Amino acid sequence: MVVAFSPNMIFYYLAIHSIVCFIPSESIGFTLRLIPRFSPESPLYPGNLTFEEQLDQAIELSKSRANYIDFLSTPESSLSPDNIRFWVRPDNFFYTTEVTLGTPTSPQQLLVDTGSGLIWTQCAPCINCYDQSIPIFNRDQSRTYSKVPCDDPICARHKCLNGECVYQTNYAGGAVSRGLVSKETFTFTTDQGLVRVPNIVFGCGNDNQKFAFDGRRISGILGLDMGPDSLTMQLFNQIQGRFSYCLVYSKAEMTASSPLRFGEDTVLPPRPDIRTISIVKQRRFKNIYVKLVDVSVGDKRLGFPPGTFDLDTNTGLGGCLFDTGALGMYFNQGPYDAVMKEFDDHFSSFGLKRISVGKDLRYCYNYHPKFRAYAKMTLHFPTADYVVEPTYLYFHYERKGYFCVGVFIYPGQQQKTIIGSWLQQDMRLLYDLNFGVVRFMPENCAADQ
Template sequence: MVSTTLLPAAIAILFISIIVYTSPCASFNAETGGTDGFSVRLMHRDSPQSPLYDPTLTVADRSSAAVRRSISRLNYFESVMSSSPMEIAPKLTPGTGEYLMFFHLGTPPAPVYAIADTGSHLTWIQCLPCKSCYNQTQPIFDPSKSSTYEKVPCSSPACGALQVERCTVDTKSCYYDVVYGDGSVTMGVLSGDTLTFEDPFRNNVTFRNVAFGCSDDTSGLYERDQGGVVGLDRNPFSLISQLSVKQFSYCMVPPNQDDSGSRMQFGSNAVISGDMTPLASESTAYYYLTLEGISVGNDKLPIPDGIFSLTQDSKGGFVIDSGATYTMLRVEAFLPLVDALGEKIKLQKKDDPRNRFELCFVAGSFDELASAPVITFHFKDADIVLPQQNTYTKAFDWLWCLAMLPSLHISILGNFQQQNFHVGYDISKKLVSFAASDCAAF
């Protein structure tokens, strides 16, 4: 039986944000710094170099936290897909994520670590002076110290596109104020400032007048120490759209390796190579793929037709997401996968004491799983073979578990399964590419 603690209803931590639209004629369009390609450093939240790293957590603690974040992420997508178009607007930024993007904001540049999120629209960070801010390790951004900071005026098209908004009497700036479905609250000023990335050679790549949410009142169930979110979906108001980026890619280093190698590449620097599969939908900002089947070894799983299809009303489907940890599969596919692996792998099976994972094996080391049959995801025009390191996670020092979870409706390819792949997004050609790589050496 699939543990009910892993199903979407188990943990409902739904975070909501404001959609921002920056029209081509708005004064808060990003202006490029004269480059057609650049890269950004990424860092896993559990890397010792991360500002979110907690050395007191055990392997089991980190695994449990990753499961909670995955389920929260699943609930976020489920909530978006179950909403009508009018209800979707205030539900577009989840509060969890795995890989942090490092950049500078303002003049002089202030360092910022924020979640890199292909499933989110608005880029937002916490700002001083705080009326109420949640704890974060890094200093909170102080807009008064930036000579290039501006508040978006009420007359701006970006402000007019806010579905929940008000303008302050004293400054006429665009101020958003939202009470979330889970009781969380975020309030702040829609703003614009200079965004600076550092390339691998420590050269600065600068973009001016990038619109973002400057939150000065944030309370509720937000992730402790999270500095903000960088929206990377296909929506017109994401960072990708503001910078007019047509291609981007990332290569994610697992947290137990030297994380300095993780990078996200934009524009001409993007790595679009290897197996390529088309995006499944042009009607949504999210990156949906067509998954046609799953194999264990040479045996294709008996999965009912249409399990991974995106319906006409944008329900279900299979989405690739940088913010989710573990892959989530519809139970109609998850159960046959668990059965096939349990039958083919001859190691001792044991229930997860914390009831997080469905299939676990007793092993003194990861090497004992080396002979396990590989899992292949059969996407349209592309077969992606998952290495064992992308398939099993250490739940305890003596227990290794299948790093996938069940879902009722939507399926998600999580970042655990994307590690050590160059994953490329070609927005103009509407495809996603996968090329196996040692990301730490890149």
């Protein structure tokens, strides 16, 4: 969320025969569909991999994601928001989505990035565009396209060059997207049909260089952070500051799409097991943090000192967040050692032998099909407990004869605690930014389509 949103942070094609509504400013609800990289529907699809191969790829991607979050939490990132120390390569993203913009409509596939703000897509006529396998959006053919003028307050966040408001986003490795800051009508799906939302600000990128996307169905990036240019913040009033997602459980294969809902589409049913935790109040960093106070393994509460997982709002050190771009659970070295000792003591008490399989998965054990005594993990917040059942905590390499605890050492310097997508499966999370809370409840996410 990744929120990269993990989190973590997409979509099947919209049915053209749906009812279309035009919504200028009132409250709305709509849903995007998060398509994971291992789905054949995804432009990132790496081919028909085994589940174990998918896990290994996702773990590698998670490390890149954690390092990206690390940079985003430094004071330097807030001073230079247009310089992103992240390699924009296909293997650094987990989710894509389809958005439709313009009149007539033009569907575009975007990489979902909860760590950046500006939405941008390639635009014709091009100065430099990489080869994408779907038609590039042509601004000259859309009746609803407009440029943002230099005297618009929006342009104060960008630059005025030769009388035009322009953006430039630089990525690690030399990739750069440049173009016109523009407005366009976007079309989204709802439970009642389609809804058209005018005047969404986006980057109309006509100069995009050194991206490794040639020949793919990738048009650009959908930014979903808390910056002013992101889709979430542009539509803040219309969506009442609410969005939610429910990640489908993927035991056999990580191919199922999941809904990302906004506004009126996020309404939760009246259930007694809905839990609520507060969002940490801070404005310096664009990720959403929650206050973790302690951890339990099985029934044993570890009793970490107060403040162990707190965010320093001045330096960006510490803090806990949900992210859909990372796979497992990440702890800083000290908490990691304490948590994993409890897991190891638990499995050792049943005579399971710890084995060495690699530098990332450090706590793995011989797999026995009849073994059932897997320990759960509970994340304790001031007002609620987030219980991670064993189904969503372990990686089973059944063909290789072992399983691993899905908990990792945080690889960066900023001492983050990340609750990744594997631990969020079959859990609906609703972010209510108006009230400054995250609500969650267990759910069969496969039924929420």
